[in-house]
Amino acid sequence: MQIQRTVFFISDGTGITAGALGQLLAHFPQTHFAQVRLPFTDSNQKIEDAKQRILIAKAGDGMRPVVIMSLGNIEHRALLKEADAYYIDLFSTFIDPLGVELAQEPLTGKGIAHSVMGNTYNERMEAINFTLGHDDGMTHGGLEEAQVILIGVSRCGKTPTSIFLAMQFGVKAANYPLIPEDFERNALPGVLSKHTDKLFGLTIKPERLHSVRSERRPNSFYASLDNCRNEIATAERLMKAAGVPCADSTSRSIEELSAIILQKIRNHVA
Amino acid sequence: MQIQRTVFFISDGTGITAGALGQLLAHFPQTHFAQVRLPFTDSNQKIEDAKQRILIAKAGDGMRPVVIMSLGNIEHRALLKEADAYYIDLFSTFIDPLGVELAQEPLTGKGIAHSVMGNTYNERMEAINFTLGHDDGMTHGGLEEAQVILIGVSRCGKTPTSIFLAMQFGVKAANYPLIPEDFERNALPGVLSKHTDKLFGLTIKPERLHSVRSERRPNSFYASLDNCRNEIATAERLMKAAGVPCADSTSRSIEELSAIILQKIRNHVA
Numbered sequence: 001m002q003i004q005r006t007v008f009f010i011s012d013g014t015g016i017t018a019g020a021l022g023q024l025l026a027h028f029p030q031t032h033f034a035q036v037r038l039p040f041t042d043s044n045q046k047i048e049d050a051k052q053r054i055l056i057a058k059a060g061d062g063m064r065p066v067v068i069m070s071l072g073n074i075e076h077r078a079l080l081k082e083a084d085a086y087y088i089d090l091f092s093t094f095i096d097p098l099g100v101e102l103a104q105e106p107l108t109g110k111g112i113a114h115s116v117m118g119n120t121y122n123e124r125m126e127a128i129n130f131t132l133g134h135d136d137g138m139t140h141g142g143l144e145e146a147q148v149i150l151i152g153v154s155r156c157g158k159t160p161t162s163i164f165l166a167m168q169f170g171v172k173a174a175n176y177p178l179i180p181e182d183f184e185r186n187a188l189p190g191v192l193s194k195h196t197d198k199l200f201g202l203t204i205k206p207e208r209l210h211s212v213r214s215e216r217r218p219n220s221f222y223a224s225l226d227n228c229r230n231e232i233a234t235a236e237r238l239m240k241a242a243g244v245p246c247a248d249s250t251s252r253s254i255e256e257l258s259a260i261i262l263q264k265i266r267n268h269v270a
Numbered sequence: 271m272q273i274q275r276t277v278f279f280i281s282d283g284t285g286i287t288a289g290a291l292g293q294l295l296a297h298f299p300q301t302h303f304a305q306v307r308l309p310f311t312d313s314n315q316k317i318e319d320a321k322q323r324i325l326i327a328k329a330g331d332g333m334r335p336v337v338i339m340s341l342g343n344i345e346h347r348a349l350l351k352e353a354d355a356y357y358i359d360l361f362s363t364f365i366d367p368l369g370v371e372l373a374q375e376p377l378t379g380k381g382i383a384h385s386v387m388g389n390t391y392n393e394r395m396e397a398i399n400f401t402l403g404h405d406d407g408m409t410h411g412g413l414e415e416a417q418v419i420l421i422g423v424s425r426c427g428k429t430p431t432s433i434f435l436a437m438q439f440g441v442k443a444a445n446y447p448l449i450p451e452d453f454e455r456n457a458l459p460g461v462l463s464k465h466t467d468k469l470f471g472l473t474i475k476p477e478r479l480h481s482v483r484s485e486r487r488p489n490s491f492y493a494s495l496d497n498c499r500n501e502i503a504t505a506e507r508l509m510k511a512a513g514v515p516c517a518d519s520t521s522r523s524i525e526e527l528s529a530i531i532l533q534k535i536r537n538h539v540a
Contacts, residue, residue, distance in 0.1 A: 112296050167433065
């Protein structure tokens, strides 16, 4: 039986940085974590509300909650910690000690981490626009601007991976499907021949592709296991012949695929 | 003059959790951080390579680098720390102490945090598909499945915000433009009338909208400051009359907008 434990992410800003640490809870699979986000906690009243919720969760679980907090205001930090919980305080754990190392006082204003002022923000927005405009081979124009072009059979994960690359890393990621016409011609799409060095292939296990396609078009030739097998085998052969690096999306998240693709792009650039 | 300092994100997985802590560097605006990601650092050889890069960066900056690390393997952790750097070790500062609190040994395998096994992963992928299929009012079908429907004038930030909501939080976020026909009719689009409780409005300052639209269609009526002013004023009036909550995207990031929208959705659900 799983133990239930509540985790609060309490921030004076978006709570997204604190929330990212929530991924680390995956290291404790025996516990079921009920996650509560309390962004914009930037007044005494909101701190009091948060404390009430901590006490209620403690009573409900029969165990004190875990609180991951990022609060610039020192009084708010102290006030919050009056409630009994296990606190992971990003300021006292990370930011303040880092300030000592850097010999700088950290900014303590609210919502520092996710403002539009970040120097990469506009780059990310541009990349998202580019990626949405170059999804699924919808245009050949501007491919020279792409930093990577993902290719692969329909429904192998190109679109969400492209968007993640753009949103998280500001990478202009186009994607281009490999379709039956390409397999009949036995060649990658001609329009990609100028861009071979930017291509990255995604592939997938036939059984998984069959299952994904069947959700969309049940009992179709398109979704049949035989057709999935043939498309994948041909796509992999074409990519290999063209020297296109390739990763299998079957058991990898878009985060993992993106990290692999970034390494390839950066090694190429370096 | 800004001080240059190199920050390494060294992980045996994607490095995305470690990288998220990079947002905290925004608290130190006097330093320019050159960021280097070393994901999949999961062998003695890769640890040695990382140590070499740390030493080179130290020589180049004239100051020891900051290293944010997430390595499950205890020997790898010790080996890496032989190189002179300021280490922020997610295991020793976060995961191991949390294990004591939870009375559980943490998993130390590689790439735990961003695997496809996470129970919210499929939800996020479904939400991305939904959001892309319901971008810019492209279909009226399935709006009852949406958890939120963003509305607003063209180019006010609906699309990237919707995608962020889906990708980060697994929220099915449709978006629907308010267009000149709506302003002439002086009413929100009829198809939305069944979904008033799911609507969330984005607005923007006329000067900013004029600038954004001018990039796309310079010197057009569409991009003119007068037209931007009129569209925004009418859109805000229509949203207010219908009781639609609204946020200004001019000086807010998609992270900030999403956090605001999530609060509204969750308060509604609760």
